[in-house]
Amino acid sequence: MQLLRTLCHIQAPSGHETRLTKFLLHYIATEQKNWRATPQVLAGEQFQDCIVLVFGQPRTAVFAHLDSIGFTVRYGRQLVRIGGPDAETGYQLVGEDTQGPIECTLTVDEETGALGYEFTRDIERGTELTFQCDFRETDTTVQSCYLDNRLGVWNALRLCETLEHGIVAFSCWEEHDGGSVAYLAKYIYETYGVRQALISDITWVTEGVRPGEGAAISLRDSLIPRRAYVDRIRQIAAKSGIPHQLEVEGAGGSDAKELQRADAPWDWCFVGAPEDNVHSPDEIVDKRDIESMLALYQVLMREL
Known part of the structure; x- marks a missing residue:
């Protein structure tokens, strides 16, 4: 959890993600020698403060937003x-x-x-x-401000350790109406032909999504993904035996909003651990759900 602790302490509100972007670029440059495959790293003014990592022959893209409230x-x-x-x-x-x-x-x-x-x-x-970040860890939970979405970023970075084929895109502005996924999605689709995505973000504990019961596969929030794609994800998750939950909400959103509205046929599904005390200094997540989230992403990126 030391990496997650570090991520949570870096200030990166929407529109001012530069510090976290610099940290990630240094982390990637340092750690990629230990990864199963070496990605192509796309960053710079063309991508503003976003980062795109391209592994092998990608079929699926993971989006994780860097910014916070x-x-x-x-x-x-x-x-x-x-x-x-x-x-x-x-x-x-x-x-x-x-x-x-x-x-x-x-x-x-x-x-x-x-x-x-x-x-x-x-x-x-x-x-x-x-x-102000007060990172607290117990045997069963982690608690801090900005687990949304530093935990999604942590999940994406850990996924990179074993990923052979796929794209990991770190986006900006998600918490304040978005903006970066539109051009990232356009670039990824036009350059690599990839048009299916997973959203590495954090959802909410509700009466139907409970802590400790696994990451949530969202069937819908304020938007509705294409059922055929979500059903494929559900089948892969069920076959894997990894604990997970199904989420159905009528509000909320993520980077998927810009994929849904893209002028390319993107499929998407939100898969993330649930947290309580949402958007407060005391967000809390069960470690079993963190383990479930990473394991699901590892399987899904192999099978999709």
């Missing part, structure tokens, strides 16, 4: 949300502006719900603030 400093001591973070007075936020590092406290006006901060000075407008 957070807050942007507005005017005075006002904050505006990046994505949909939970907000409670007392949450500790961190960031940095030209005057130095920042550790401040989130405030929520009881009457209006307006967001602000308490700090020893005014923070420069446009500064991004994220939850």
Whole structure:
């Protein structure tokens, strides 16, 4: 879990993923010698802060978003949300502006719900603030801010260790309306002919998806994937014997939104571990579900 701990501590709110991108490029350059196959690494201005890894003769692409929720400093001591973070007075936020590092406290006006901060000075407008990371690990769980989606990134990186054929795409902006998957999907489809995807992201604990019972294969959220593709995934998962759950929701979304709306015939399915305390500093995931998620991806990328 040391890699996951490191990932959770790196600030990368939507639109400012650069730090995490640099970390991943260094990690990939250092670790790929230990992987079963060496990927082609696609990065740079053409891809903004995204990274695409191409292994062998790919048939399927995995998408994992790098960014997190957070807050942007507005005017005075006002904050505006990046994505949909939970907000409670007392949450500790961190960031940095030209005057130095920042550790401040989130405030929520009881009457209006307006967001602000308490700090020893005014923070420069446009500064991004994220939850202060308090990574906690027990024998059975991990708990931290930004398991959504650093755990999805961790899963994708661990998948790279054994992947022989496939594409792993690290995307940006997912938490705040997306934007990068559209051009990544276009490039991947036009260059490699790949048009089926898995979404390596984290879902929610609900009355029907429980911690410790395996990663969730989502049959739908606010969007509906093509049933024939999802049924193939269900059959492979059932045959593997790996613990998993089926999820049915009427809300929520992921990088799949841009695949669904692409001008190419993309198939997609969300497969991810469920977490509780969503979008808060205290997101928590059962380790059995983490194991299930990685095992499912390893099997699916071989069989699809």
